[in-house]
Amino acid sequence: MKNVISEITVSYMDKTPETYWRKINSSKDASELLYEHWNKNTIAMYESFKVILLANNNRVKGIFQLSQGGINSTLIDVRILFAVVLKSLSVGIILSHNHPSGTLSPSEADKNITKKIKQAAVFFDIKVLDHLIITPNGNYYSFADNALL
Numbered sequence: 001m002k003n004v005i006s007e008i009t010v011s012y013m014d015k016t017p018e019t020y021w022r023k024i025n026s027s028k029d030a031s032e033l034l035y036e037h038w039n040k041n042t043i044a045m046y047e048s049f050k051v052i053l054l055a056n057n058n059r060v061k062g063i064f065q066l067s068q069g070g071i072n073s074t075l076i077d078v079r080i081l082f083a084v085v086l087k088s089l090s091v092g093i094i095l096s097h098n099h100p101s102g103t104l105s106p107s108e109a110d111k112n113i114t115k116k117i118k119q120a121a122v123f124f125d126i127k128v129l130d131h132l133i134i135t136p137n138g139n140y141y142s143f144a145d146n147a148l149l
Contacts, residue, residue: 038050044102092127
């Protein structure tokens, strides 16, 4: 097989009319949405990293789980994150992950990945509006509210 090349197809299908998309006005709105959609049976077991995908008017296009890890960490592949963000034609994102321990303070690794994602987002004109840490009891920590973004 000489000179065979795979065909790549990129598509995005939105099945929910925009009038039904929930609007995010604050970190509290985002944390409530995330907690509502987090599996309560696993939120205290292991870390997961999710991203809220947003349209121009901060209306939620969807939530995507990027990774699932262990008790105190999860791996983030920035390339996969931006493949999802670009494929969904999102213009803004809210990053999130849970701390099964209930700790609300961000680790250095949390701060570093947020910085890395924010720097990459600049190249695509995508706004990183926040990074939230969600705990098993529904409390949250906002990077934006604490001037870490």
